[in-house]
Amino acid sequence: MSCLNGTVGVCYGIKSNILRSPKEVVDLYKSKNITKMTLWSKPSYSRDVQQLASNNITALYWINDNVTNYWPSVKLWHPVSPDGSNAQFVLPAMQYIYNAIMASGLQDQIKVSTDISTKPLGTSYPPSEGALRDDVPSFIDPNVLFLEKKGSPLLARIGTTNISYSLFTSQSVVVQDGNLEYQNLFDSMVDTLYSALEMVVEIVVSEIGWPSTRRIVATTENARTYISNLIQHVKDGTPKRPGKAIETYVFSMFDENTKSNIDFRSPTCTCTLHGILSPLM
Known part of the structure; x- marks a missing residue:
């Protein structure tokens, strides 16, 4: 959102029967000064990843049709997570896709990545002791x-x-981790991933939101509080990496009401952001 110099964007999923037309969606984003969008692809996307992992030619045709033709609007491409049923295809798909983008001379403009959830964590407390499952x-x-x-x-x-640890409303330190102090779950989980992966690459939060069903706290007011505080918070970084804004995408603009096998513990079942945007912007 422009008030945060593009730090926060909003996810736009397609598994819904209440979506607006593409033009209406773009106009809505513009009217709310939202300058970044995560756009989830077509249902056959997982099958595409397997094909993309096969050779450079397949990747070149795919990237021309779906990515480079839309540059500079498209700045990042990522396949399915490396912790799912298509895990074996993710790395070769990224390699071939990167080669295709490099052939277009856009390797410094379009990034190739993948995403993970916190499920692969075996240890998540305290953040400095974060570790993956064996x-x-x-x-x-x-x-x-x-x-x-x-x-x-x-x-x-x-x-x-x-x-309150999740809502960014705790008035005191909840987790003391050496000389690092945590007052919210967001910082704790991001820093746990940094510790678990022992890496220097940047983390972009591709999905985060507030649940909308099956919980007593799944209210519009809590969602508004959470997202409002999140927007203000991410520009300050985390205790482990202070002062470095965290690029973050709030899930989701519209309710994906046709999704199957929804995990109600995850951010993929959240209050639709469209209904609470106006008070926040």
Whole structure:
């Protein structure tokens, strides 16, 4: 959003039967001074990743059709997470996609990345002791190494809980981690990932929001409080990396009401942002 120099954007998913036309959505974003959008792709995207992992030619055609033709509007491309059923295809897909972008001379303009959730964490407390599960590093570490070499960020999906620690409203330190002090869950989870991955690449929070169902705290007022405080907070960085704004995408502009297998513990089932934007902007 322009008031934060582009630090915060808003996710726009497509698994919904209440979406507006593309022009209406763009006009809505512009009217709210939202300058960044995460646009989730078509349902066959997972199958595309397998094909993209096969060779340079497939990746070149795909990237021309779906990415470079839309530059400079498109600045980042990422496939599915390296902790799912398509994990084996993520790294070769990123490599071939990077080659295709480099062939277009846009490797310094368009970043190639992947995203993870906090589920692969085996240890998450305190943040400085963050560690991956024993079965995870073998397929996540090579992806992180690729991102580090290419200067790309790692995208992370951060969940929320139902306490003031999540709402950024705690008036005192909740977690003392050596000389680092944590008053909110957002900082704790981001720094836990930094510790677990032992990396120097930047983390971009690709999904974060407030739950809208199956919880007593899933209210519009809590969502408004959370998102408002989040917008103000991310420009200040985390205790581990203070002063460095965290690029963050709030989920979601519209309710993805046709999603299946929704995990209600995750940020992918959240209060629709459209309904609470006006008081925040």
